[in-house]
Amino acid sequence: MSDIHHYGLFVLAAIVLILTPGQDTLYILGRSLSGGLRSGVASALGITAGSMVHTFAAAAGLSLLLKAFPPAFVAVKLCGAAYLIYLGARLLLARNAVHDLTIPSPPSSARRAFVQGALTNLLNPKVALFFLAFLPQFIDPQGASKSVAFLTLGATFVSMGGIWCLVLAGAAARLRAFLVRNAVLRRRIDRGAGALFMLLGARLAWGR
Numbered sequence: 001m002s003d004i005h006h007y008g009l010f011v012l013a014a015i016v017l018i019l020t021p022g023q024d025t026l027y028i029l030g031r032s033l034s035g036g037l038r039s040g041v042a043s044a045l046g047i048t049a050g051s052m053v054h055t056f057a058a059a060a061g062l063s064l065l066l067k068a069f070p071p072a073f074v075a076v077k078l079c080g081a082a083y084l085i086y087l088g089a090r091l092l093l094a095r096n097a098v099h100d101l102t103i104p105s106p107p108s109s110a111r112r113a114f115v116q117g118a119l120t121n122l123l124n125p126k127v128a129l130f131f132l133a134f135l136p137q138f139i140d141p142q143g144a145s146k147s148v149a150f151l152t153l154g155a156t157f158v159s160m161g162g163i164w165c166l167v168l169a170g171a172a173a174r175l176r177a178f179l180v181r182n183a184v185l186r187r188r189i190d191r192g193a194g195a196l197f198m199l200l201g202a203r204l205a206w207g208r
Contacts, residue, residue: 003140003149010138010153011160017134018161023203027120028165030196031113032172034091040169042110046117048162053122055154058131059147077205079123084201087116091194131157 004010024047032040121127131154139149 003145004138004152005140006138011156013134014157014160018157018164023124024121024161024165025168026196027117028168029172031117032169033175035109035113037170037173038110039113040173041166042113043117044162044165044169046114046119047121047165048158049114050118050121051127051158051161052154053118054128054131055151055158058128058135059150059154077123077125081201081205083119083123085198086201087120088194088196088198088201092191092198093194 028040028044028047031043135150135153135157138153139146
């Protein structure tokens with residue numbers, strides 16, 4: 001597309017950014033270790049869905065509102081932080097942290113992981129601002145189809161990120177197999193994942 005320039009450089013930069021561990025990466029790893037492959041894949045798809053919404057929102061200019069109106073940014077950020085802390089507290093305080101890992105996660109659990117993954121991504125305004133700041137660098141400001149170019153770059157980034165998220169989910173879920181024989185370690189991982197989610201929430205709340 002003529003409105004997109006340096007597409008190869010964009011793909012290279014996107015790969016580097018996707019491989020850099022972040023909030024979504026840690027969330028997927030925690031979900032995969034605690035809930036297995038089904039939950040890990042569902043959370044990865046949820047995060048991917050959230051990124052798609054961010055892409056459309058940025059293309060429509062909605063992200064400009066978050067940048068221009070600080071109270072909106074703060075409100076969304078605090079909602080996202082509170083949600084992550086809530087998820088972490090549930091893992092930390094759950095009484096049934098140790099259960100039979102040989103039992104597959106029920107469909108309802110997978111749906112819950114998908115929704116939680118999507119909300120975790122959607123309630124992070126930094127993702128919206130990232131799309132707004134990163135993608136336009138590769139779009140011709142004089143182009144006639146800037147929105148289409150924006151969506152094309154966004155779809156490329158989201159597709160690559162979604163594939164990487166699924167790889168992470170599958171790899172982490174494989175590590176879960178040996179936890180069947182070690183309930184104590186499983187309990188510690190659940191507690192660790194809970195603490196990690198709460199830390200991510202705190203980081204999002206106080207980060208700039």
